[in-house]
Amino acid sequence: SPVREQAAPTATPALETSAFGRDLLRAFSVRPREISPKYFYDAEGSRLFDRICDLPEYYPTRCEREVLGRHAGDIAGELGADVEIVEFGAGSCEKVRLLLDALQRPRRFRPIDISAEHLDAAAAGLRRDYPGLDVQPMAADYTRRLLLPAPEPGVRRVGFFPGSTIGNFTPREALAFMRMAAQVLRGGGLLLGADLVKAPEVLHAAYNDSQGVTAAFNLNLLARANRELGTRFDLEAFDHAAFYNAPLQRIEMHLASRREQEVTLGERRFTLREGETLHTENSHKFTPERLRLLAMRAGFRPGPIWFDRRRWFCVQWMMS
Ligand code: AVJ
Numbered sequence: 001s002p003v004r005e006q007a008a009p010t011a012t013p014a015l016e017t018s019a020f021g022r023d024l025l026r027a028f029s030v031r032p033r034e035i036s037p038k039y040f041y042d043a044e045g046s047r048l049f050d051r052i053c054d055l056p057e058y059y060p061t062r063c064e065r066e067v068l069g070r071h072a073g074d075i076a077g078e079l080g081a082d083v084e085i086v087e088f089g090a091g092s093c094e095k096v097r098l099l100l101d102a103l104q105r106p107r108r109f110r111p112i113d114i115s116a117e118h119l120d121a122a123a124a125g126l127r128r129d130y131p132g133l134d135v136q137p138m139a140a141d142y143t144r145r146l147l148l149p150a151p152e153p154g155v156r157r158v159g160f161f162p163g164s165t166i167g168n169f170t171p172r173e174a175l176a177f178m179r180m181a182a183q184v185l186r187g188g189g190l191l192l193g194a195d196l197v198k199a200p201e202v203l204h205a206a207y208n209d210s211q212g213v214t215a216a217f218n219l220n221l222l223a224r225a226n227r228e229l230g231t232r233f234d235l236e237a238f239d240h241a242a243f244y245n246a247p248l249q250r251i252e253m254h255l256a257s258r259r260e261q262e263v264t265l266g267e268r269r270f271t272l273r274e275g276e277t278l279h280t281e282n283s284h285k286f287t288p289e290r291l292r293l294l295a296m297r298a299g300f301r302p303g304p305i306w307f308d309r310r311r312w313f314c315v316q317w318m319m320s
Helices: 002-007 019-029 043-053 060-070 072-079 096-102 116-129 171-184 200-206 213-229 288-297
Strands: 083-088 108-113 156-161 189-195 238-245 250-257 261-265 268-272 277-284 301-307 313-319
Touching: 019 213, 019 261, 019 268, 043 116, 043 213, 060 072, 060 096, 060 189, 060 301, 060 313, 072 096, 072 189, 072 301, 072 313, 083 096, 096 108, 096 116, 108 116, 156 171, 171 189, 171 288, 189 288, 200 238, 213 238, 213 250, 213 277, 288 301, 288 313
Parallel strands: 083 108, 083 156, 156 189
Antiparallel strands: 189 313, 238 250, 250 277, 261 268, 301 313
16 A cells, blocks of 8 residues: 555665665576675675684685695796786785795785775785785776786786685686686786585585584675665574585585565565575586686686695696
């Protein structure tokens, strides 16, 4: 009735004006219900992700550190001197330090991240610790087109995409991203970190930690919507669900409705049955062969690949 329409405080303009709001509305309107994991990373989500990296079950960060540490000399040799590093999804900018410490005369660092608050604090820390380095942070969504000023003559541009963030993309999105990167990095190359296919129990534990940090990270998507978009998700009404999808070689994370419920987003209402899910993330696992193929299809010339002792993670160098 008109009376009810007037009384209902449903004005949540952020739902229609922000990318997050629009994508959330879209996520609930389609089947299967899914949303991009990039929306995990507000300040709180970035903080929770940093905690995930310290969890005993979450091996990728430690394995990648091992790779970068063990092979620092070889890696620096491939990248060469006088480089500008562009990091996609830099977060707290901790990993690049391993690279910076190994490189000869790194000239500039361009960390790109979707979470601006996180980025500025991290950039300040780097400027303090690397006085000769020109640090130029950029708050941007690197899944869209990137425009960067050309580096000065004698400086090569090298991309750094660690952490297996490439695994968040679908195979076709990964190819599109890599093609874009090959253009942006022409004349240089890309250093890509990727998590490898391994025993499902190891994978399962990494996304179902005993302290519930990954669950909090997943649920933060709804908490963030409540903070930014004025939605009223009941966080108690959703479960964290993460499992290995073996045929598709990926971990899937979902938020599963614990009971039948109605979700109101602005003027729209959606019914969730018990057990129905919102698919929040894919984390693809790779084989070295698939990585090489992806590199070549995107127009890179694949170079050496380095591993940790257990061969759980790899870092691949490719030239563009
Ligand atoms: C940052 C995308 C690499 O997929 O392992 C960690 C994010 N999600 N725990 C990953 C994540 C759940 C992470 N990446």
